[in-house]
Amino acid sequence: xxxxxxxxxxxxxxxxxxxxxxxxxxxxxxxxxxxxxxxxxxxxxxxxxxxxxxxxxxxxxxxxxxxxxxxxxxxxxxxxxxxxxxxxxxxxxxxxxxxxxxxxxxxxxxxxxxxxxxxxxxxxxxxxxxxxxxxxxxxxxxxxx
Amino acid sequence: xxxxxxxxxxxxxxxxxxxxxxxxxxxxxxxxxxxxxxxxxxxxxxxxxxxxxxxxxxxxxxxxxxxxxxxxxxxxxxxxxxxxxxxxxxxxxxxxxxxxxxxxxxxxxxxxxxxxxxxxxxxxxxxxxxxxxx
Numbered sequence: 001x002x003x004x005x006x007x008x009x010x011x012x013x014x015x016x017x018x019x020x021x022x023x024x025x026x027x028x029x030x031x032x033x034x035x036x037x038x039x040x041x042x043x044x045x046x047x048x049x050x051x052x053x054x055x056x057x058x059x060x061x062x063x064x065x066x067x068x069x070x071x072x073x074x075x076x077x078x079x080x081x082x083x084x085x086x087x088x089x090x091x092x093x094x095x096x097x098x099x100x101x102x103x104x105x106x107x108x109x110x111x112x113x114x115x116x117x118x119x120x121x122x123x124x125x126x127x128x129x130x131x132x133x134x135x136x137x138x139x140x141x142x143x144x145x
Numbered sequence: 146x147x148x149x150x151x152x153x154x155x156x157x158x159x160x161x162x163x164x165x166x167x168x169x170x171x172x173x174x175x176x177x178x179x180x181x182x183x184x185x186x187x188x189x190x191x192x193x194x195x196x197x198x199x200x201x202x203x204x205x206x207x208x209x210x211x212x213x214x215x216x217x218x219x220x221x222x223x224x225x226x227x228x229x230x231x232x233x234x235x236x237x238x239x240x241x242x243x244x245x246x247x248x249x250x251x252x253x254x255x256x257x258x259x260x261x262x263x264x265x266x267x268x269x270x271x272x273x274x275x276x277x278x279x
Contacts, residue, residue, distance in 0.1 A: 006237060013241020020242065021249035022256075023268055024206030025187030026213050029275070031238065032183065041231060047183060048224025049235045054217040057242040062211045064250035070207035072161075075168045075198065079190055079212035082172025084219045089173070090180020103182055107276030113192045114269025121262030128259055 009039075016053065021061030026054040160199035167197045172212060179220075186213050188272050191265060202261040206253060 012034050016027040028050040035046035065071050175189035187209045194205040224230050253261065 009234065009237040010241035013238040013243075014245035014248075015241075016238065017242035017245020018249035018252065019245075019268075021210060021246045022206070022253045023187060023249075023265055024191050024209035024213075025268075026217060027242070028186070029184055029188070029272055033275075035234070039234070041234070042229075044224075044227075044229045045231050048221065048227070048229035049231045049238070051217045051221040051224060052230050052232075052235045053238045053242055054213060055221055056239055057246050058210050058213045058217065060243055060246040061250050062207065062214065064247050065207035065210065065253070068203075068207075068254045070203050070254075071211050072200075072204060072208045073211060074163075075194070075200075076208050076211035078165055078168035079172035079175070079208070080215040082169040082174075083176040083179075083186075083190075083212060083216040084172075086173035086176020086178075087180045087216065087220060088176075090177035090182075092180075093177065094181045097181070099181070103276055106178060106182055106184075107273045110188065110269050110276065111273035114266045114273060117192060117266030117269060118263050119266075121259045121264075121266060124259035124262065125257075128257070 012038075013053070017057050017061075020054065020057050021064065026050070027057065028054065158199075158201075158204070161204075162198050168194075171197065172216075176216065179216075182276070184272065184276070186216065188269060192269070202258050202265065203253060206261070206265070 012031075016031055019025065019030060020027040028047070031050040031053060032043070032046045035041040035049060036043055041049070062071055171190055171193040174193070175186055178184065178189050179186055187206075190209040190212060191202075191205045194200040194208060195202060198205075200208065221230070256264070
């Protein structure tokens with residue numbers, strides 16, 4: 001491995017770490033394509049390695065978030081309970097279901113909710129600005145999603 | 146101002162629901178999506194936590210991340226048993242990621258609710274593009 005490549009991989013890791021704790025996601029969406037496309041690793045190895053990296057990264061992110069009292073460990077426990085069970089179910093279903101149709105359906109759903117999230121955020125931001133506070137931390141006018 | 150911040154980003158949470166079933170179902174949906182499609186986790190849990198559990202954006206992101214720890218541990222164990230982990234590459238990525246995680250967490254704490262919502266929505270749209278144009 002060349003020194004440049006090593007630095008490149010570490011920098012990709014930094015990006016993953018920032019995205020992960022900023023957005024509450026694992027970062028697999030970035031790491032897996034990075035490993036498959038840029039490093040030419042297999043899909044399976046990339047997914048396994050990505051999960052391993054997520055583990056300590058998420059722990060550090062949670063520790064910082066906890067200081068701000070952002071974390072509900074009670075809810076996280078129930079999410080994980082469902083998540084671990086669902087993971088096994090999903091892996092089983094993957095063998096029997098048409099993956100392409102599912103991916104398209106899921107993609108459309110994510111797009112719709114994404115647009116809805118952006119518009120709600122923009123509405124909150126305008127409402128905050130119209131209060132004349134000029135304060136980016138101004139509380140939202142409604143607590144809807 | 147500090148009181149207001151506390152009200153919406155920590156402290157009292159008047160809109161949050163405490164039933165057990167919604168987070169279990171949301172987790173299951175995220176697990177199925179990730180098992181089926183290789184994506185899931187946060188991109189599924191965060192919006193559903195805001196819609197069905199009444200979380201604000203900050204709380205949804207942080208709680209989703211906490212749930213990802215045991216979910217990723219279960220997944221990584223499965224791959225480790227199968228021998229599908231590149232530990233050297235993982236160590237390099239983790240080296241960077243461990244440096245980036247506190248930066249991202251502080252960025253989140255400093256972002257207002259509306260800005261965070263817009264950024265997450267854009268992330269979702271980017272993910273949907275990746276899903277729809279493989």
